């Protein structure tokens with residue numbers, strides 16, 4: 001049984017998609033051991049508690065500096081003895097110590113088709129604003145392993161979503177979540193939990 005720590009920052013709809021998929025059997029052989037937020041007001045914490053899952057806030061505001069905060073974050077994750085760290089709407093850039101502690105064991109959902117609209121400054125609604133500004137006709141979402149770069153790790157799954165005339169960042173965000181994020185994040189977890197995902201020469205190979 002793969003035990004996960006899910007790291008969140010906000011609403012937690014991706015966390016909800018994971019919890020629903022576990023309940024419905026679309027994710028087999030995996031459980032959420034803890035949900036950790038940097039933001040004490042994150043609704044994701046409520047979602048976790050209402051499912052009987054331990055929900056913890058590790059806030060940068062509680063620590064003297066970034067180094068102390070990073071140390072506490074890594075220590076908290078390690079204290080739950082998890083096999084996989086899932087960044088589900090987590091706006092904190094993972095510290096080097098976390099990446100070293102969990103090589104090819106941290107995954108992230110990004111709301112665009114990497115390598116487009118990703119990297120520093122591309123997160124949350126701003127990704128969709130930039131997609132609309134550029135006028136691309138297709139966007140989507142990506143699940144990838146996290147390495148030391150920003151959105152540079154091996155890609156596990158991607159799904160394309162049409163951009164429609166008249167879209168606002170909010171309508172586009174919702175469509176990308178519904179049609180892509182909430183499907184490919186649970187799917188990627190299921191594949192990892194069931195030994196179907198390996199990284200070979202920097203690229204993901206999936207045994208279906």
Ligand code: GAR
Pocket residue numbers: 008009010011012013014015044088089090091109110111122123124127177181
């Ligand atoms: C999601 O769209 C997720 O892909 C994005 O933040 C949103 C969080 O929503 N993540 C990033 O931008 C990471 N770079 P949620 O809290 O409802 O899951």
